[in-house]
Amino acid sequence: MKGTALDNPKTIAEKLLSRAADANVRAGDIAVCRPSYAMGTDGSIPMAIDYLAGMGRTRVADAGQLLFAMDHYGISSGPNALALQAKARKFAHENDIQLFDVGDGIGHQLLIEKGIAAPGRLVVGADSHATSYGALNCFGTGIGSSDLAGVMFCGQMWLEVPRTIRVHLLGRLPEGVSAKDIALVLARRMGADGANYMALEFAGPGVATLDMDDRIVLSNMAVEIGAKAGIFPCDSVLEDWLQRVGVGDYTPIAADEGAQIEQVVEVDLSALRPQIALPHRVDNVTDLEAQPFTPVDVVYLGTCTGGRMRDYHEALEVITRAGRISDEVQVVVTPASGQIYTEMQSTGMLGRFRALGAQVELPGCGACCGTCGTIPANGQKIISSANRNFRGRMGNATAEIYLASSLSCAHAAVRGGFGQ
């Protein structure tokens, strides 16, 4: 890379993309980048295969750069979905592309668990929540099927280098408040397009108080305020985590002193209260305790936002303390990955959830976007640890989806609803 930190200060996003483009790029430039990895799902791969075929190709340029995850469709998604999945699977086998099959889990979670997303890399996913990889000091961003086909064709893609908003975190979360509440507060304050085209850079002393699960939630939800990426620094919390996963080959990227920051958003974690997003907008957020009591029919615990060990530990503790799930409520548990499922099984958590009456589903995207798993009945109210509550999102436009932390969802499971 050309230039020095002193005469050419850059943001994390500018440095990460300069590295991926092997060029000195700045915010506003179009960078032709070589992603370290590109992930596709059964929801996006079939269309990418069609685009590639339209380019006269059936072979990919670099199979080692690609990862396929069969996460959006499951055994109950119907014959047409399974045919789309079979098309993706066959293509992976023909091209020797690493494939995570049905039940292995959500692609984003797998890329994080397997050490594929690591500091200094550009890792893209043909799914909007690829921003999750930012927790690993990666430039993680969502692409479409044609971009994925482009990477298959030539190993490269175009990216406009984003400007940066610094999210300065102070203090420590109080008891009962989660990273999901930080994400919802950001949506509340900034709006669903508040960070459109921008990179979020999480900084400040509050970062050190957040574990990896917390950071993944914030990076994951960055796209809900329009951000192109939501990037954390590489600190001892991340380094310890990488060591546990067994990743040694990485290059941490930090912002230069004097880098061009467009806006600073300060969040005092210690002042936060549990939040809830009301139907049908992610930024329709209010204090949970300010809501009148609202009965719910379904509590959904899962997804690439809220389907990790911490989520289930916290939820199980709340439900166990209360002794029971409300008779009126159906609790659906969909672990984000097979590894999480296995750990829940070996620690007895799955058994405890089942004994309390919860329904445990196979790892994957589950009920999040109405493509597999439980679909709500007409007019039902769902409180969910997921990231989106658009009308029709879970496959039924008459249902109402509320978003909250796993902890708040668990309280709703016990009380049969949320609010006062």
Next chain:
Amino acid sequence: MNEVLASGSARLLGDDINTDYIVPSHRKKETIDPQVLRAFVFEDIHPGFYEAMGAETILVAGTNFGCGSAMEVAVTVLQAAGVKAVIAKSFSRTFRRNALNNGLLLCQADATHLNDNDAVTVGLENGTLTIDTNADERIKAGTMPAFMLEMLSHGGLTRFLMAKGGFE
């Protein structure tokens, strides 16, 4: 010199039209064929939208058009339904990418004062996008980077890459 890029009848939409509203996620598990999926365009927010569409439509929306999922059928379905261009105050980034990659013309401009069925023409004048309406009004819609214009002129990303054998 004003080159006409698209023309059609305006259809007005609001702010934050997400891709699930353009076509619900659960529809694409049945097929990704836009000729089939077009019948479900806006079904959850405007039932009957597709039936009422003409052959050439210009969508006019508020802020953050295309937010949510990165699913590319949200673009190909609009194209199959006869949408020639989308004018919005702002676009979500993945939708914008997918649109450019598929050769769907996007104009960033405020045209929300238009009415349904107003005739709209989008043109290019010295690198600047212009929107002409039947009220003899001309709205400037900004410039487009040369790279994006070149990709659009090829008809999208895959044709661009095929023509050039790659990016470089």
